[in-house]
Amino acid sequence: MSELTPSQTVGPYYAYGLTPEGRKKWKPDEKLYRWKETTGDNLVTADATGERIRIEGIIYDGDGKPIDDAMLEIWQADAQGRYADPRNGKPIPNSSFKGHGRSATDASGLFAFDTIKPGQVPGPGGRMQAPHIVFAIFSRGMLRQVYTRLYFPDEVANAADPVLALVPADRRPTLIATRSERGGQKVYRFDIRVQGDDETVFFEI
């Protein structure tokens, strides 16, 4: 039997602790209450190389209503396909790029990240994975986080990605962002549906 400390919901009030400078408004008094941010929704550092991108989306519940109190965390490699984890054992080219971010959803259920498009990383059996970003989603009404992955459209490597291959073909589109341009910047739209017919694929890991 496992000895893990069980997970519990992040609840509706996490914002002042975990995303105090994020898009979720929480302050009952601007002057009295404040807290510093550990990590926010802008992952771009001065020394980060690669293509700057924006990721945004709305997260919906099983009734199609936006979830206005979710917290999304992302974890990704840098543009060279290297994770900023010392246990990864590789030199880090973008020494201050952490590859980790947090975004609270606002009243319309919108989350967003400014980041760098990740490179390819190795997968099972030495096969390369297509560029992707791991999402962990926390919310009131979620007793434990759910994990999903964002993949990029028009990416040749998607066809050979060992994780996408595990997903039934008709559900794969839920994992692939759509691309647009705004003011010269690439914006990837990644809506998440927690429950229902067009439910986003979540992974048991």
Added chain:
Amino acid sequence: MSLIYPKESLSAFPKHLSPGYKSTVKRSPSKPLILMPHTLSELTGPVYGHDAIQDGDNDLTRQHAGEPLGERIIVHGHVLDEDRRPVPDSLVELWQANACGRYVHIVDQHPAPLDPNFTGAGRTVTDKNGYYKFITIKPGAYPWGNHHNAWRPNHIHFSVFGPSFLSRLVTQMYFPGDPLFPFDPIFNSVTDEKARNRMIATFDMENTVPDWALCYRFDIVVRGREKTPEDID
């Protein structure tokens, strides 16, 4: 990369759908989760070292002009992996209601006073022994809208990183002997009694500071254990 993360260990966690906690009904996946192997993307994770925090971030009683009202307590313990080895350099964040059971959040409309000397957020990083320590005040119980006369037991929210993005844990620490335990669907979403009890801190008389503060110990066990020869790839 010698740590492995057995999925069986997750049996200690609540199910995504736990209808007694009403918000899970529309916020839990309805389709089966897709099983996948752990790749480098899951086996690595962000590292927040001691540069991520400042002196005093772990003392919630000294963030304002005066001291907060309420019962001053020490909350300390170790972050451990499934082999019960310490997890060093792990970011631990917490947030909680004030002594009256009110959160500093505009969404919280419980008619109990805010405390101008208490925000209720803290953070620290575990030392080489996986040890962490906070000074705070004991949070109050508060009502919520889940069902008629629903009250949350006193609790402190914890967020912990651990050795990888798989070991990421958000949980709640409860206080021993709380009379609200039998009535709380969030606490009871953990159906195994032993697992549930691992969310309850122990009163730590030995580390109580005379004439100053009571003490509670809360060890947090996150996913990850050493790979052994019996583990087949």
